[in-house]
Amino acid sequence: xxxxxxxxxxxxxxxxxxxxxxxxxxxxxxxxxxxxxxxxxxxxxxxxxxxxxxxxxxxxxxxxxxxxxxxxxxxxxxxxxxxxxxxxxxxxxxxxxxxxxxxxxxxxxxxxxxxxxxxxxxxxxxxxxxxxxxxxxxxxxxxxxxxxxxxxxxxxxxxxxxxxxxxxxxxxxxxxxxxxxxxxxxxxxxxxxxxxxxxxxxxxxxxxxxxxxxxxxxxxxxxxxxxxxxxxxxxxxxxxxxxxxxxxxxxxxxxxxxxxxxxxxxxxxxxxxxxxxxxxxxxxxxxxxxxxxxxxxxxxxxxxxxxxxxxxxxxxxxxxxxxxxxxxxxxxxxxxxxxxxxxxxxxxxxxxxxxxxxxxxxxxxxxxxxxxxxxxxxxxxxxxxxxxxxxxxxxxxxxxxxxxxxxxxxxxxxxxxxxxxxxxxxxxxxxxxxxxxxxxxxxxxxxxxxxxxxxxxxxxxxxxxxxxxxxxxxxxxxxxxxxxxxxxxxxxxxxxxxxxxxxxxxxxxxxxxxxxxxxxxxxxxxxxxxxxxxxxxxxxxxxxxxxxxxxxxxxxxxxxxxxxx
Amino acid sequence: xxxxxxxxxxxxxxxxxxxxxxxxxxxxxxxxxxxxxxxxxxxxxxx
Numbered sequence: 001x002x003x004x005x006x007x008x009x010x011x012x013x014x015x016x017x018x019x020x021x022x023x024x025x026x027x028x029x030x031x032x033x034x035x036x037x038x039x040x041x042x043x044x045x046x047x048x049x050x051x052x053x054x055x056x057x058x059x060x061x062x063x064x065x066x067x068x069x070x071x072x073x074x075x076x077x078x079x080x081x082x083x084x085x086x087x088x089x090x091x092x093x094x095x096x097x098x099x100x101x102x103x104x105x106x107x108x109x110x111x112x113x114x115x116x117x118x119x120x121x122x123x124x125x126x127x128x129x130x131x132x133x134x135x136x137x138x139x140x141x142x143x144x145x146x147x148x149x150x151x152x153x154x155x156x157x158x159x160x161x162x163x164x165x166x167x168x169x170x171x172x173x174x175x176x177x178x179x180x181x182x183x184x185x186x187x188x189x190x191x192x193x194x195x196x197x198x199x200x201x202x203x204x205x206x207x208x209x210x211x212x213x214x215x216x217x218x219x220x221x222x223x224x225x226x227x228x229x230x231x232x233x234x235x236x237x238x239x240x241x242x243x244x245x246x247x248x249x250x251x252x253x254x255x256x257x258x259x260x261x262x263x264x265x266x267x268x269x270x271x272x273x274x275x276x277x278x279x280x281x282x283x284x285x286x287x288x289x290x291x292x293x294x295x296x297x298x299x300x301x302x303x304x305x306x307x308x309x310x311x312x313x314x315x316x317x318x319x320x321x322x323x324x325x326x327x328x329x330x331x332x333x334x335x336x337x338x339x340x341x342x343x344x345x346x347x348x349x350x351x352x353x354x355x356x357x358x359x360x361x362x363x364x365x366x367x368x369x370x371x372x373x374x375x376x377x378x379x380x381x382x383x384x385x386x387x388x389x390x391x392x393x394x395x396x397x398x399x400x401x402x403x404x405x406x407x408x409x410x411x412x413x414x415x416x417x418x419x420x421x422x423x424x425x426x427x428x429x430x431x432x433x434x435x436x437x438x439x440x441x442x443x444x445x446x447x448x449x450x451x452x453x454x455x456x457x458x459x460x461x462x463x464x465x466x467x468x469x470x471x472x473x474x475x476x477x478x479x480x481x482x483x484x485x486x487x488x489x490x491x492x493x494x495x496x497x498x499x500x501x502x503x504x505x506x507x508x509x510x511x512x513x514x515x516x517x518x519x520x521x522x523x524x525x526x527x528x529x530x531x532x533x534x535x536x537x538x539x540x541x542x543x544x545x546x547x548x549x550x551x552x553x554x555x556x557x558x559x560x561x562x563x564x565x
Numbered sequence: 566x567x568x569x570x571x572x573x574x575x576x577x578x579x580x581x582x583x584x585x586x587x588x589x590x591x592x593x594x595x596x597x598x599x600x601x602x603x604x605x606x607x608x609x610x611x612x
Contacts, residue, residue, distance in 0.1 A: 074604070078597065078601070081593050081594065081596065081597040082594065082597070084593065085590045085593055085594060088586070088590070089586075089590070093577060209611045210611055212611065213610075213611025213612050214611075214612075216612075218607065218608060218611045218612065219608060219612065220604040220605075220607055220608045221601070221604050221605050221608045264577055265577070265578060265580060265581070268580070268586070269580065269581075272589065272590075272593050275593050276593055276596055279597065279600055280600065283600075283604070
């Protein structure tokens with residue numbers, strides 16, 4: 001990185017931290033620290049919600065996903081606007097009316113303490129583990145591509161986040177989120193413009209999209225119903241809606257964002273803003289990945305984007321074979337570039353037969369270079385047994401470092417740091433809030449005054465420290481990291497089922513919902529272990545199982561149900 | 566604790582734009598359907 005890149009990166013990080021510290025000062029009560037003073041406007045809530053769910057690895061991996069697999073990942077978010085509307089109608093007015101600080105408080109009012117503690121504990125377990133991965137994964141990418149120390153990276157992100165999150169609580173997190181979203185938006189927008197600009201002069205945007213589409217990278221919609229396919233229209237709409245209902249309705253890292261709203265109106269508008277911008281935002285990030293793919297049709301990419309495993313191959317007995325493959329790949333890609341040029345020329349001729357022939361040749365050339373790439377990946381797997389042979393997370397940043405101008409590299413890396421910090425701050429703030437409200441305040445009976453601010457700070461600090469320690473340990477977890485990443489979908493359906501039972505199945509009492517949730521969770525884990533069902537469907541299975549089991553179990557409980565009042 | 570009942574939208578003050586929450590919800594769902602249509606056209610046009 002150049003001095004200008006360093007200057008941009010340092011200035012951006014200082015801006016985020018100082019802005020968060022400045023705006024988060026002065027929390028005098030536990031409610032002010034955890035609830036952010038409940039005076040946030042809709043746009044601040046909306047930005048904070050988007051920032052919490054935009055982790056750095058999503059930001060690094062999404063363009064890479066479009067490069068490798070096309071744009072169908074956007075379907076994952078189709079349930080989000082529907083969930084935003086449903087939650088605006090149902091839970092937001094309820095949470096405001098009951099003046100709760102965490103989502104789980106409601107469960108004690110409706111059922112009993114153990115159901116509240118079960119839901120809060122499921123959140124603390126899955127979110128507590130996931131937050132470590134949130135900072136580990138981008139730190140790993142940065143350390144591999146830039147040669148930075150992994151430990152220093154984790155320590156830097158964790159320390160910066162804790163500076164403003166521990167001191168200022170929810171208000172500091174929300175205001176820091178607004179500055180982080182500004183950096184992320186500027187970085188991605190400029191990277192997109194520059195990528196389009198760096199295509200060969202005679203390749204228009206329309207040509208670029210036809211090249212990407214001809215090679216299967218603009219497959220936004222897949223209408224085939226397949227339980228084993230990870231992203232299609234149906235898993236996005238059905239599974240995605242259940243996932244988003246649970247994430248935005250019951251996950252404290254999101255609930256805390258809109259509970260800071262000054263009124264039901266402000267909270268609703270914030271959540272609906274997120275519902276309106278998330279799908280087009282993901283589309284644009286994926287489109288950036290597709291443009292990077294087109295860029296590499298006219299420039300030769302590396303055989304494998306992650307240099308870490310390549311070093312392992314080069315240090316072993318297959319180094320010669322890998323070098324030979326690199327030569328084959330370079331030649332195959334050079335031929336592919338010529339064919340891509342011919343396709344663009346054919347498109348400009350306007351003759352349908354010539355275009356069809358050139359497109360077929362481009363597809364053949366791409367398939368031939370992919371065969372060589374797969375051989376390279378096989379050598380990498382052989383030299384690195386047990387590691388994930390995917391370089392998806394490395395593609396975008398490798399492109400940025402090799403192809404974008406000085407200054408913009410620093411801004412994009414600042415955007416990666418911002419993504420890492422925004423999700424970590426929202427998550428440790430929520431973990432601290434749940435620890436204080438659902439454990440300390442409820443079980444120990446603490447007050448809501450200045451003492452609770454300090455308890456909140458200690459809890460947030462401890463969760464931040466845990467996240468950093470887990471991130472350090474994550475390097476040794478290997479393939480278990482993937483399991484941690486889908487941990488959310490293992491629990492979200494069950495938690496949503498508990499809440500839906502609380503709201504809509506009146507005849508169910510406390511113990512019944514608790515035991516139904518435990519049985520349903522065993523069922524979801526069994527699906528994960530023994531079936532090939534795609535993870536988005538676990539949300540549907542868990543939720544439906546809790547509601548159905550609780551309803552069935554309720555016939556074995558005393559007939560009279562006392563409403564909570 | 567009060568009864569846990571979802572509050573009907575009519576009990577809330579209207580949003581600052583469009584006059585009613587139902588209209589605003591229709592805009593959010595309508596935007597999703599429009600995006601879906603545009604994505605289908607996009608997939609078809611460039612595949």
